[in-house]
Amino acid sequence: GAGDVHAEVVVLGSGPGGYTAAFRAADLGKKVVLIERYPSLGGVCLNVGCIPSKALLHVAKVITEAEDMSSHGVSFGKPKIDLDELRAFKDGVVNQLTGGLDGLSKGRKVQVVRGYGRFAGPNMIEVTGDDGMTTVSFDQCIIAAGSEPVDLPFIPHDDDRVIDSTGALELKDIPKRMLVLGGGIIGLEMACVYDALGSEVTVVELMDQIIPGADKDIVKPLMTRIKGRYENIHLKTKVTAVEAQKKGLKVTFEDDKGEPFSDTFDKVLVAVGRKPNGKLIEAEKAGVSVDDRGFIAVDSQQRTGVPHIFAIGDVVGQPMLAHKAVHEGKVAAEVAAGEKRHFDAKLIPSVAYTDPEVAWCGLTETEAKAKGIAYEKGVFPWAASGKALSNGRSEGITKLLFDPADQRVIGACIVGTNAGDLIAEAALAIEMGADAVDLGHTIHPHPTLSETVNFAAEMFEGTITDLM
Numbered sequence: 001g002a003g004d005v006h007a008e009v010v011v012l013g014s015g016p017g018g019y020t021a022a023f024r025a026a027d028l029g030k031k032v033v034l035i036e037r038y039p040s041l042g043g044v045c046l047n048v049g050c051i052p053s054k055a056l057l058h059v060a061k062v063i064t065e066a067e068d069m070s071s072h073g074v075s076f077g078k079p080k081i082d083l084d085e086l087r088a089f090k091d092g093v094v095n096q097l098t099g100g101l102d103g104l105s106k107g108r109k110v111q112v113v114r115g116y117g118r119f120a121g122p123n124m125i126e127v128t129g130d131d132g133m134t135t136v137s138f139d140q141c142i143i144a145a146g147s148e149p150v151d152l153p154f155i156p157h158d159d160d161r162v163i164d165s166t167g168a169l170e171l172k173d174i175p176k177r178m179l180v181l182g183g184g185i186i187g188l189e190m191a192c193v194y195d196a197l198g199s200e201v202t203v204v205e206l207m208d209q210i211i212p213g214a215d216k217d218i219v220k221p222l223m224t225r226i227k228g229r230y231e232n233i234h235l236k237t238k239v240t241a242v243e244a245q246k247k248g249l250k251v252t253f254e255d256d257k258g259e260p261f262s263d264t265f266d267k268v269l270v271a272v273g274r275k276p277n278g279k280l281i282e283a284e285k286a287g288v289s290v291d292d293r294g295f296i297a298v299d300s301q302q303r304t305g306v307p308h309i310f311a312i313g314d315v316v317g318q319p320m321l322a323h324k325a326v327h328e329g330k331v332a333a334e335v336a337a338g339e340k341r342h343f344d345a346k347l348i349p350s351v352a353y354t355d356p357e358v359a360w361c362g363l364t365e366t367e368a369k370a371k372g373i374a375y376e377k378g379v380f381p382w383a384a385s386g387k388a389l390s391n392g393r394s395e396g397i398t399k400l401l402f403d404p405a406d407q408r409v410i411g412a413c414i415v416g417t418n419a420g421d422l423i424a425e426a427a428l429a430i431e432m433g434a435d436a437v438d439l440g441h442t443i444h445p446h447p448t449l450s451e452t453v454n455f456a457a458e459m460f461e462g463t464i465t466d467l468m
């Protein structure tokens with residue numbers, strides 16, 4: 001093994017939370033060790049999450065846009081898909097980013113120790129690597145161990161026709177009929193990819209709407225579009241059994257009336273959520289408590305119950321998003337370096353990069369109603385946006401929620417093409433305490449989709465004059 005090393009700050013896990021924390025701590029003058037069990041840095045996000053999924057979603061978007069062109073008088077014909085080249089494109093994007101992290105680590109003299117890390121005491125992690133054990137002693141530690149897909153007990157585990165998001169991103173083949181089990185963000189993004197590549201997709205979701213965290217009316221345009229493209233979307237339905245048969249995977253469903261039905265698929269993608277990796281690091285040996293589900297509780301400075309040990313990212317709780325992990329990573333590193341920082345972001349935006357995209361931040365209407373929070377709203381339907389109509393995609397909606405007391409923006413949801421990019425303006429507005437007049441009086445370039453944010457504010461103020 002590499003023997004013993006000492007770190008002023010050790011970071012366990014090299015995902016977006018971990019590498020951000022490691023780099024920030026190093027920039028602040030700390031001697032940093034970064035522990036990672038996998039050969040490539042970057043965690044779920046870079047290797048099997050955000051990035052590869054977006055590379056494939058880009059390809060899906062081009063395919064479906066080309067299909068949509070036929071109604072505007074331009075036809076391209078059926079796409080020819082070379083899976084090996086498509087996979088190589090996706091892997092190339094991933095490798096460029098993960099390779100970049102190796103360079104950034106070297107540049108900052110962050111020592112990367114490869115292997116599986118487990119706590120051996122309050123100031124010690126033992127790392128089991130290919131070439132034996134390395135003992136890392138530390139002054140302070142940042143746990144960034146991330147999460148992994150939740151698995152279902154009643155599903156065959158040794159059948160390569162049952163996959164999770166990681167398997168879906170491997171792009172081994174394009175199944176003829178595919179079931180996406182779980183109508184959340186990850187399931188629907190993968191559904192979008194496989195639908196564009198030619199699979200007949202069925203989605204099953206336990207709740208009464210897809211993307212259960214988002215506002216109902218914001219999800220509608222997405223629902224309408226995928227209803228027209230996918231084979232089936234079963235809401236309020238649960239899967240009770242998956243049986244491996246020679247001709248396919250026989251899936252038994254149960255609707256909300258308890259009525260069973262079944263169907264057979266070539267592949268089943270299980271996307272029913274993610275579980276934190278907190279139980280896999282023997283945190284108890286350091287005195288850090290981990291709850292039953294594997295989450296580690298932290299305070300607003302990202303400190304666990306043990307003051308010199310911090311935790312960040314998916315392992316500390318929802319929402320399990322890369323930009324949340326990054327923000328927490330910076331807070332933890334700065335606090336570890338002696339700065340007075342704490343997590344005080346007003347909001348964490350969420351985006352489903354489906355087609356159309358669904359994005360929201362701050363208060364949602366569903367949440368406001370459930371909690372009895374007073375709000376007023378400005379809603380702008382994209383059917384009145386010149387840019388959306390020109391794009392041939394006018395099904396979008398931009399909705400802003402305002403505090404009735406001072407007209408400040410307190411929430412936003414957008415559905416439509418590029419909603420994920422558009423939500424950033426609303427996030428800035430909320431973070432800075434902007435009000436409807438600020439958004440209404442800011443001149444937005446015409447014609448753009450960004451105008452819909454301006455128009456939604458004007459709808460609320462009642463000052464809108466010219467919609468197109």
Ligand code: FAD
Pocket residue numbers: 012013014015016017018035036037038042043044045046048049050051053115116117118144145146147165166186277280281312313314315320321322323324325353
């Ligand atoms: P992770 O990225 O999970 O990294 C943890 C790292 O720690 C891993 O590399 C792991 O190997 C390592 N590790 C864990 N335990 C040990 C140990 N004991 N020893 C050594 N190493 C260890 N989020 C977004 O914001 N936008 C998106 O578009 C998006 N798309 C996604 C798409 C998919 C298909 C998936 C699965 C996730 C997506 N996410 C997205 C979520 C995002 O990937 C996670 O929120 C993010 O990666 C969490 O970062 P993290 O640093 O907490 O942990």
